[in-house]
Amino acid sequence: MKNILVYCGSSFGQNEIYKSTAKNLGKLLAQQSLRLIYGGGSGGLMGVVADAVLENGGEVTGIIPSFMEAWEVQHKGLTECIVVDSMHVRKQLMAERADAVIALPGGWGTLDELFEILTWRQIGLHKMPIGLLNTNGFYDDLIVMLNKMVTEGFVREANARFLIIDDNIDSLIEKLRNDSYEGELIGKRIDKA
Incomplete structure (x- = not known):
């Protein structure tokens, strides 16, 4: 497991714990030489x-659709x-480059990406482990x-x-490692668009 795909909010949320958890995850990824996708x-x-x-010496690959460049949100x-x-190519390329997935709290986009990657696993397009970090009980419901x-x-x-x-970030990463997938996305051309 070398590349972790992270889905999360483009907002901070109402509770500071979401921001601090995201920061801790980033630090841990860098410390464990896991590249962020x-x-x-x-x-x-x-x-x-x-x-x-980046602040902790790690590597980050960002994949962004061209129409978002005009919004000046690109890192x-x-x-x-x-x-x-x-967006379709973005999601596909992120999945192709990843060995595992973690979803943090987020909104529509996070849920869209999470359920799509779960569906892709269900129908056999990949075998990556998929983690849900339930910070502050965000995903209880x-x-x-x-x-x-x-x-x-x-x-x-x-x-x-x-x-x-x-x-817990540490135990989630360990669980992903125990279910790790080292290989390519099956059926790389999910959409032809």
Whole structure:
């Protein structure tokens, strides 16, 4: 496991714990020589994680769609920044470069990315471990919903186990390592657009 794809908010959230957790994650990734792969933004938790990795001597690859450059949200100090044509290509390329995934608190985009990467694993497009960092109980209600999806027969229990949930950064990274995937994304051309 060398490259960690992080999904998280482009906002900071209302509680300072989200920002401090993002900073701690970035520091830990750098200390463990794990390269951050993320959406390339400079704001919110995205920027906090990237800055913390860089401040601690780590490497960061940001992947951002070209239309976002006009919004001036692109992080300018990354080790590597890749500009792509669309959100679809962005998500695909992030997944292709990753060995594992961690989702921090976030909004629509974070949930979109999390559920898409879970779906891709369910249908066999990759075998990466996927972690959910449940900081401050942020995802408690979502976890209840996920369990309901299993009990109501919409998600198989075996597939629900693809999501590794923890509220501690260190133990989540260790769980991802124990379920680590060293290989390429299966079926690299998910979309032709």
